[in-house]
Amino acid sequence: MNTAAPSSSSSSCIPAASRNPNLNLLLSRSLLPRAVCSFPSHKNGSRCTGLQLEASSSSSGSFQGLPRNCVVGRYAAEPLGAVATSDAPGATSPSVVGEDKIGVLLLNLGGPETLDDVQPFLFNLFADPDIIRLPRLFRFLQKPLAQFISVLRAPKSKEGYASIGGGSPLRQITDAQAEELRKSLWAKDVPAKVYVGMRYWHPFTEEAIEQIKRDGITKLVVLPLYPQFSISTSGSSLRLLESIFREDEYLVNMQHTIIPSWYQREGYIKAMANLIEQELKTFDNPEKVVIFFSAHGVPLAYVEEAGDPYKAEMEECVDLIMEELEKRKFINAYTLAYQSRVGPVEWLKPYTDETIIDLGRKGVKSLLAVPISFVSEHIETLEEIDVEYKELALSSGIEKWGRVPALGCEPTFISDLADAVIESLPYVGAMAVSNLEARQSLVPLGSVEELLAAYDSQRRELPPPVTVWEWGWTKSAETWNGRAAMLAVLVLLVLEVTTGEGFLHQWGVLPLFR
Ligand SMILES: C=CC1=C(C)c2cc3[nH]c(cc4nc(cc5[nH]c(cc1n2)c(C)c5CCC(=O)O)C(CCC(=O)O)=C4C)c(C)c3C=C
């Protein structure tokens, strides 16, 4: 039985110097031409032209099926001619390109570093209106609700983090990725400083921004470390960033650009295919292995009500990886499912656990799990996939189980991120000059709202992913009854938590969660 653990070498941080020299060919290549615009008004996947961001901001925000970021754009060829390397790699002073100091800000989720961090980390997560969006009238309940849910969930989450060594590895891995990216940029003659800004734990985005200001960065490339865009991940981080920028004179004047998603980049696709190929070869009969892509889920309402492009981007990403594998003569069966749902609302389907059981029932014997929505090892790869889903697979009739490691500092991947940064440099500060080509391709200063509006124009209320209460006969009645009941219960719970009195205390339930 093959129960091979993911090989650590591919996810460990290998010096940029050892990367494949052929990859330098990617340096001047544009973003994959295959990536088509699927803004709401372009449902047939036609290519973007002109002011897509503005055009889409007035549309309905409910776009099933195809919405994806318009990150195609042509690459304006000449920008790096002006780059002058003035520091040696490894120097600590901010990078200087001509008069400019270039910074790259990596945005990520963040994770609790100790078990004591778990509840406050969860509070930050649930206090985010892009994770739980309450009706306007009840916004004042966001923080008490976050407090309540985080206290309730903390014991289960702590168990998970305890089982992977007492905390999330995310900070360490993201720092290592930042360092490798810096080295790769320097090796490509782009001396830049790389910063890490987390959404829910240290180093917080605000801390990174303070450092960027202290370093006097004049041009900033913002790169969310999520390959696919979701309102709940990159969207949330970008919304926060824009609010920080708006309130700060220095930042308002600093030129920047944003790479909203990059799942379709050739280097990323190749890096994923490399890792999959490597793991496939550890099976006795690689051709019989079903490749099982498992992505972090989001509540269905994000896609169906708010227009989150996440599902469409995920599906396209899987197709691109499989096409790459086919080119390498791996014609395996494959499937995509969604994991890590929280609470009883409906999330994207099919669910990973149900799909594993189903595959076992259908007689599949070899399964290779591929985490697809995130580029670092984290609790959901190390605990949920490696322990829970593996056990489930083995008890469902699957005999051989393997798991592809997360990309981490895989050199092809890091080199491609560096290329993405370099390709974005011509667009830095593009809004200031209203450069149409730039607006078509990347997200310029001040345009985050426009980007989000493309998917999330009405900022609709989204059912909290963690609490639901439903009754009634029609769908609409159920929804409104559910919301009203849920809010009534929330008010009672908040009162109970804040006063220390109420039915849960009477029943002796609440102190259990303390
Ligand atoms: C693309 C990746 C992710 C999406 C989309 C996403 C949406 C999402 N997540 C929650 C709730 C939780 N997420 C938690 C941890 C967590 N989430 C992601 C990634 C995505 N989340 C990662 C990488 C991690 C792990 C970070 C780490 O510590 O290593 C947690 C905490 C862990 C737990 O208790 O299970 C929660 C809760 C929601 C509600 C959501 C979409 C609305």
Ligand SMILES: [Fe+2]
């Ligand atoms: Fe999550």
